Amino acid sequence: MKSSRRTLAALLVVALAVSCPLVAHAQFGGLGDRLKKKATQAITGKPATPATRAANADQAEAPDTNVVEITADVLARFETGLHAEEARRQEVEAKLKAVRKPEDYSTCEGRFDMSEQGRKLASAIRTAGGQNADAVSAAIANRQAALDVFCGHDPSDYEYKRTLQASIPTAGSGPANLSQRQYAILRERVQAFLSKNRGMYVFTPAEDEALKTESATLKNLMKDQL
Numbered sequence: 001m002k003s004s005r006r007t008l009a010a011l012l013v014v015a016l017a018v019s020c021p022l023v024a025h026a027q028f029g030g031l032g033d034r035l036k037k038k039a040t041q042a043i044t045g046k047p048a049t050p051a052t053r054a055a056n057a058d059q060a061e062a063p064d065t066n067v068v069e070i071t072a073d074v075l076a077r078f079e080t081g082l083h084a085e086e087a088r089r090q091e092v093e094a095k096l097k098a099v100r101k102p103e104d105y106s107t108c109e110g111r112f113d114m115s116e117q118g119r120k121l122a123s124a125i126r127t128a129g130g131q132n133a134d135a136v137s138a139a140i141a142n143r144q145a146a147l148d149v150f151c152g153h154d155p156s157d158y159e160y161k162r163t164l165q166a167s168i169p170t171a172g173s174g175p176a177n178l179s180q181r182q183y184a185i186l187r188e189r190v191q192a193f194l195s196k197n198r199g200m201y202v203f204t205p206a207e208d209e210a211l212k213t214e215s216a217t218l219k220n221l222m223k224d225q226l
Helices: 002-044 050-060 072-098 102-114 116-128 133-151 158-166 180-194 205-221
Strands: none
Touching: 072 158, 072 180, 072 205, 102 116, 102 133, 116 133, 180 205
16 A cells, blocks of 8 residues: 555656646746737837838838939049049148158257247246146147147147048048938949949949949049059
8 A cells, every 4th residue: 555655656746747847838938928018018118019010110121311322423423522532632642741750840849949939838838837727728729829830730640640531531422412421332332343342232233334334434533442
């Protein structure tokens, strides 16, 4: 009898072990579904109906307005932008060429400090030192502005050089009548087409034809970018 009871107990343990996952799944599986619905309602403010899902799908498939269709007119405007870039590049090169070498700038600064204007501005900085930090900063800025006129830009001012260089690729969007983003993406697509390395870019047959027609002109204008 005792043996029979032990066997029955063992069987009950096995039965419970087998049935528990099923019970847990039935209970918590339904709970998981209900939690998903609650989470959807909490995020959107309402249940995710088929109409809502369809609306979200349409929104996700909306065209990117930054990607301009490439046509003959768009390429003509892009070429106008490239000419504007080249003009800006020449301006930047002239300004950078005018920047003195460090040793020449140091000599010029010494002459400035010995000049009447330089001595007055140095005195103003010392006077400001007895006032407050804002007065000192203003006096130093006044001296630097006068020094820039006398000697040109400080060759150690790398921010000035960086700003000038950065102004070149952005000079074309205005003349091309495109936003900065549209112009940048258009440049990337044209570069990809001309270099025959299209990568992720896709062109319609009409775009392909427009680019082929202008490829010689574009290659000449973008020779340093390919």
